[in-house]
Amino acid sequence: MASVRARSNNKKLFFDFQYMGRRCREYTQLTDTPANRKKLQRVLDKMEAEMTLGTFNYADYFPNSPRVQQFEHQQSRIQTRLSNSPTFKEFAALWYDEMSIQWRKTHKLGVKDILDQYLLEWFGEKGVSCITKTDILAFRSSLAKVQNRSGKSLSASRINHIMTPLRMILNEAANRFEFSSAYHGIKSLKVPRTDVEPFTLEEVMLILKHVRPDFKNYYTVRFFTAMRTSEIDGLQWQYVDFERRQILIRQALVMDELIYTKNDGSYRAIDMSETVFQALKQQQEATGDMPFVFCNSKGGSLMHRNVTRRVWHPLLRHLGLRARRPYQTRHTAATLWLAAGESPEWIARQMGHTTSEMLFRTYSRYIPNLTRQDGSAFERLLAQHSTEENSHE
Template sequence: MANYRIRPNGIIQYDIHIYGRRFRETTGMPATPKNIKIAKATVKQINAEINLNTFQYRDYFPDSKKVELFEALQQARFPDRFSPYFDNFANNWLERQKPKWKQSYYNTVVRNLNNYLKPEFGNLLVDELTLNHLEHYRQRLSLMEKEDGSRQLSNARINNILWPLISIMSLAADEYHFPYPFARYKALREEKSDSNPMTLEEVKCFLHHVDAKWYDYFLLRFMTGMRSCEVHGLQLQHIDFNHRLIRIRQNVVNGEITDVKTPKSRRDLPINDILFESLKRVTQPLTTLDAFLFSDEAGRPLDTRKIGQKIWHPTLKKAGLSSRRPYETRHTAAVLHLAAHENPLYVSKMLGHSSTKLLFEIYAPYVFNAARCDGSAFSTMMESNHVFDKR
């Protein structure tokens, strides 16, 4: 049962005896007549809920370190009546998944849980969470706006936020034997972002205006289509001048060095004559095999966001080029290789794709223009043979 007492320092404290344990919580309130009245009413309410077996510690003391102990005792006393709260089960699920994931991905899931899912669903028992809860929350996320009135979260971002919820509830339903509530759930349709590769003239313009310190960095990206994380993970040991190969073996994501994502991403890129001279310049000052080709002043891997903010976008503006993502260096490399009539299978392997399908789905319209394969050759042939001469 619950009671209150006044500590020697004059502060009101709650005393709760339940499940064979004593729980004490300070209110921080001085023992004034008004506060004592509040404490009496709270104790009365707690005792009523204890008698009905509906008392939940977190409802009264949500920030207490004793919440977890109380709920463990409650679960042990009534194993068939109380499933865990979402936040507790989410923590358990997270620790079970951690060995399967890279640290960078683990950190992303933790942020989604802490910033979105726990604040919204944390105080619900897992068997109380319904599809209605999910869909209403998703609607609120989709209506969030930036200061300029544009959407704050894309459909892809919302799907990414909600994915842990789907996984957590699937496991909870299986382990606590209740119907999985999201059987009819469908993820939001994700719109693919449009590519905006540069033309050859735009590449030349960009490289002409970029700071000399970053010329070789961007030359490498335009010529190989390497991802930012792959370029930032390049160390001297990955450059084989004897066989003229760049060996892509690791990434740098959020400052963490990890292995490349997929077997296809683990690849060797040929070093042509232009890159050979460029990489010689870059590697000449390096003295150890684990030295990064491109690093900050402290020798640490580059930060992708800072490169975009401090180098890429200012250079675009300086060169008078339209704004686009740094990732467009990858699209540009793909388009220019295909426009030069390189074998699509070679280009696909260069980019680390699993097949050539993506090349034709994304880059075909740009290749037609870059290679002047826009149907004009057909028109010229027909005209030269007077096929459509007027009668």
């Protein structure tokens, strides 16, 4: 860490800092006083700022230092090497081709959209090694002025999502062409925590009572299994095990394509409650000859946007319930299980979480007596002790 220090023999101050991978000490004739330390600290702060921005010139501060020539020679070699590095557009295309083989279709399309819509327009013709921290921060600031299709500014989460490919491209280029990545030290924007909005059991029963009959089984399974939209829309009869009363999550429907579940946690077996078992038995009578459990009139998979627009939101408006995304059915299942006193470890497995930590972090405020952590257990202990004391008297 850069600092202003004093020599032990004559108490003269000197700079101690790192530059281009080397430790540098540059001595002054100033004596060690508070005023002189403050003066040199201001100089040091300016030096560090210029190093961060890539505008620092050693000769401007220490023209008589023997290191000037060393750094100029080193800088010359670096510039020669960097002049042979590609443009951002060229390297981004190479990086995308190399990386996309390990990505899913949806992720590939998402990254390509970010490149085409944002990154290439801003950085495309710049040399990948010439992009500075100032360029990156200016680009991020510009994203805050962009409006989405709804006319709203991009969220912090969306901006971070756009910045991720930029960070990966610049860091990979820095490794290959041996320069310092300008992205170093840039932190992601802080994303406000969003509350989940589960339905109460009374609201769930109201919804199931009034929903279209051909979608009652669909929403029953959604509310009482915590399945994701892509999982229930991609559910096929071959993965419904009535004998063991389990729903096997092996695939998901994403952009009209069946894909394998994204990680080991998502690959799971969900235990059927009696309510879910009966709903699926009824559904089997309707669509048992089709590959998909829940399907359209032609046997094809449901289009979740159409279902949301034509069934879900109109029903909530009709019932006078606050508009919420269908994904809240998953949160509802979690809160109902917790409220019923089910084991957090079991719930985590049903939801596809590797640990129960997220349950406590996300849902605890909706369950006043979650694992009896509301003080009532202690109250009962005191009451029991008092009763025993009185009985002995």
